[in-house]
Amino acid sequence: AQSVTQLGSHVSVSEGALVLLRCNYSSSVPPYLFWYVQYPNQGLQLLLKYTSAATLVKGINGFEAEFKKSETSFHLTKPSAHMSDAAEYFCAVRGRDTGRRALTFGSGTRLQVQP
């Protein structure tokens, strides 16, 4: 079964600083990996996804993530944090087996951006 672990339930950065949100996955074969963002009282919005086309994936709002098979990681980064980035971020994994299509989410990381 696939799983993801997000290190750090809360991350606080200053506006303009680098954002780094960590995600490690567990899967027997490289899965599909996703990062979602959730703003208060809203649903989830896809930031980016990894489907094996390229290891460095660029997403919306200046976010990107790098798939590292050797480290089983898919960390999310953004060079310069903006106040509007404050939200909860979820890493998710989905197997390539069509019989196991459910997204398995990490526990989430709440990002706080200080002025």
Place this chain on the structure above:
Amino acid sequence: KAGVTQTPRYLIKTRGQQVTLSCSPISGHRSVSWYQQTPGQGLQFLFEYFSETQRNKGNFPGRFSGRQFSNSRSEMNVSTLELGDSALYLCASSAGAGAAEKLFFGSGTQLSVL
């Protein structure tokens, strides 16, 4: 194009009652999934429907059920509500059935069981 619409937005029920939540996917999308979000358990998969057929089911008791109609709209039902069923229920739709498909989420239905 309108997004995923979930109704109602908020719901308050008492233990033992049943509830039905509705989800209208993005026009043209044929796959609908449901997720439960709680502070303690996080986001958990409930079930997925594609072209009116349940394709996957999560590890929830039989009190949780769902269905999809021919127009792709979906409903989920929870019978004999328990306090622990209080959660944000999220619906997501996608155009196809592939594993790499992008899911579009609605804003959810916040269910409170008293």
